[in-house]
Amino acid sequence: MRETLKFWIFSVLIISAFTVSASEMPVMEDTIAFNDRFNFRQSVQFDNDGHIHMTYTGQYDTDGTTREIFYATNQSGQFEVLQLTDNEVDNNFSSFAFDKNGNIHIIYLEHETVSNTFQIAYRNNIQGSFSEPIWLTSGFNKASPHIAIGSNNIIHLAYNSYHFTDPNLDDHVYYTTYNFVTGNMGAAVQLGLSNPSSEKETRIAVDSNNHAHIVYRSESGWSGPLKYYNNTSGTMSEYETPVTGSVSAPAMVMDHADNLHIVYRQGNAMYYTLRDAEGDFLQPLLATPENVGVPTFYRSVDVDDQGRFYFMYQNSTATAPKGFFLVHGLNGQFEEPVLVSAKTDNGYLTLNNTAVAARGDGEVAVTYAASTVRNDDIVCDIFLKHGNIFDPPVSYISVSPRVLDFGENPVGTENTLYVTIENKGFADLTISGAQFSDDNFFTSQELPFVAEPGASFEMPVIFNPFNAGSFESYFTLMSDAANQPALQVQLLASAILVYYNLSFEVLDAAQNPIDDAVITLNNTAYPEGHYLFEDILPGTHHYKVSKSGFLTVEGEAVVTTQDKHIAVTLEEGTFINEFIHSGHVRISPNPADNYVSIDSDYAMDLLRIIDFNGNLLSEVKVNGHTAVLNVNELASGVYIVQIISAHTSSSARLIVR
Structure with a gap:
């Protein structure tokens, strides 16, 4: 097993007394959803190019009829969010998968108002944008749908029935298929008993031979025996697993070698088993210590290209450290849970869903949701961290504002604005330089400058125009930040010629006026008694006042934003x-x-x-x-x-x- 930094070493696990240090997973946090909705039930995946994709549900306060489905991705270089549904009916429980060409296929539950039932709606982006939804099911209520896609363009679906209006009817797990090329729908196959819960407890995956594999928690209530089905024989059949007793919230993922990784909760601990490509199961292993609280709300799990398995959970009980945690293991050996975020900032009251995606050798995207009360409404915000678990801590730079507008300024005057530079990373941030594209702008900040993790400082940016005109420029902050080592800030300004008067009053030692002194201004001598100078630009102007029989007086007149008057006393004598x-x-x-x-x-x-x-x-x-x-x-x-x-x-x- 790879031994590098022991997975950040920011969490310390002692099996008999589980503790977590105050430091969090040293990766900068992105905000995916922060608004007036309760955003939750997110799933996340990488595409083949390493871009992150996510779907989630958003509703207003506790009103389930306002639930809509949202899709987020960073394919453009930054996260953009698209609202997929806007039909003022209950849309919920989204799941998505990629086909062999990288197209996205999304399913979700939608309240069909005519029949007053919840059915599975389907959309894809094969044509570039997402298609209009079509119904894949009808009849009784559906719940907890999950999607997987084979290399032969066949969509595999697993879902639950939900006869909540008739307690005499049992709920089951169902399996069906859909060919998104031909539009043909397969027959629905009823599997075992399983009532749906508030989270996905029925999961499906497809191997390299296009065989479907399903795991679910059976029977009624919040826990029951783990069931496993596949159709490798041509018929969807149940196979025995080594898992005994009641479990809750099973999740699974298929790796590239057709190994099926399964995680579930039993009691207050997480357990792991694996079914290899030959059909043999690994005996269940403890994936977390037994005293991590109550691990809950993990919606998507994943495996990287090395076969390393990842899952997240949140704990809100006081018997163990609270927060969102990430666990990973290779070859059945699991590292200690790592605190991703305690999410104690901004007044967050409760912790909600988690999800993880993995690729390469340790690259992960972890997402988590926390709720609070904002403007008298219950809201839930979704956050994400993206990095490699084996990378050392780095610095991240944040600059605000990204545009400085100096407005209109007189030529020759200085106007100072400030940018706030914050180190949001977990290592020292070194600002090595600031490169200005226009000499009319500069900074008085001494560089290089080092900011410790979490520190911020204000850097002055000065506009001192030499000539009149409009200026649209920028400066580049050079640093060792992992996110933006060359960060640009836009600079906007205009400069106008503003003239002022500079006047002199010349007196002798007895404070009597002298009317015939000679004033030399900026190396130009003016006639005797010329004491008023008009059309003077802001700046520093050198003057000399002289008269025969008196000591010559020299000085500087600093003209800023108003007229300037200078009184000069001449003393008799020789200079x-x-x-x-x-x-x-x-x-x-x-x-x-x-x-x-x-x-x-x-x-x-x-x-x-x-x-x-x-x-x-x-x-x-x-x-x-x-x-x-x-x-x-x-x-x-x-x-x-x-x-x-x-x-x-x-x-x-x-x-x-």
């Missing part, structure tokens, strides 16, 4: 680039830490310290050739020391550490 270097002024130490000494050949009257934005920081009156200034309160940087005397005015650069 640093016009320093007098005659040697008559000496500053020591320079750079300075706490105090600085200034020595001049001329008697000084006034000392000023000015920053490079023209702001006056300190003014000290001096009467002499030497002065000491305290620069301890000044931040580290470069300053201008302006020395004013009766003879001259000069400036020098001071560095404060």
Whole structure:
């Protein structure tokens, strides 16, 4: 038996004390049905190309007359759901099979209103879309139909009678055939006694020689002896099995080697037997521990290409872990039950049907349904997990929203929206990069970024248009996610030219207006006194304000979404680039830490310290050739020391550490 990861190792089985870890089957969950209906009784199968197909019943609340049949598949790459019936009568208990060409044949019970009985309706998609239904039966009520198809285009049917209106009549299992090419219906063959239950307890399969095999739970009540029939002799006949005692809910599947795999519940445990192609039965084996609760509601079982048998069940009793479980076994050796989902989220109250499909070497599609109350109605939602039981845990990425619409934006401005990135997988998710198809969009998120399982974060996406126009672009998130390693998010935006006014007010140190300063904006000098600039685009604009006899002031005007006004104060003096270097002024130490000494050949009257934005920081009156200034309160940087005397005015650069 294959020994790899011991089937995910996320569940621990101890026969004497069955326990399940908190971790679930490490495969991302898909939602098949989540609406205002009670969706249940689903069956699932793979086609030859590995696509998943499913049928199920959906009804409103507890009103059985609203039951309809639905079909779901991921053939297009994602799951799409089709409502097959919409006739406002009771449609229920669907079953389907593939013919040798891959066409789908579906049967289900439909309430025939004229006779007021339930009959088996049939449809197929041989012509591409599903055909209109035809009746395969008539007369008394039918129940629990099951379908299998041989390679000779013959449909084999097994079903129960249901004489619920007359308790004096016994219910039986019946077998019949239908040729979907010629339309010929075979005679119905009555088998043994068996009253129908709420789930399929009559199953049929076809071997490679087009012989039909049927198993069912016999007698009345919820349990009874297991019965097995086949028509390998030419007549549908009963054959003895090694199963003794009463059983309930038998299910079976035929593998490619004509081995018949059978599972059933006896007491509170699941048992397994196999009939090989030569007709020999395996002695029943315990497929689950005896203390798994009450395993119920398994609608379809399957076997992969290696002969590994799979079935699911749900347990809702408090005596064992609750949830949906998957069991598999090869050559009669079964692994421990694996928790597929506890389904404790979103307020789910009860657990419902399960079904499993298998192919290849360990590839499975498991589906399960859970019910709750939503908008005062009882509803049931169907979920699915698809993966390989031997694969290690992986990460799954989910991004929302998948379209970012930035709307209308002024050119030169930034608009930031966010996408939420969630790791829905079971291993760390690494976002390695974000590739933008248009340079007007970018992200400030540092990449790579790692998100743990279950974690989510918001990634900023920024639109900063250079030019006007409409933008329809996208960016691609690169990651190690198993589901979408290169995930695209659509980007929509438009940019328009919006102009603003930039105005200046120029003052001297006494706050008197200066009307004739020269403003240089973005390297363009304008005439004296030109202080108003119109048609300015959003962005950062460099300016310089100068006037003879005053220190030049430089700065940046950031224009965003409104007019901008800047007040500039000019200080008298010479700018640093016009320093007098005659040697008559000496500053020591320079750079300075706490105090600085200034020595001049001329008697000084006034000392000023000015920053490079023209702001006056300190003014000290001096009467002499030497002065000491305290620069301890000044931040580290470069300053201008302006020395004013009766003879001259000069400036020098001071560095404060």
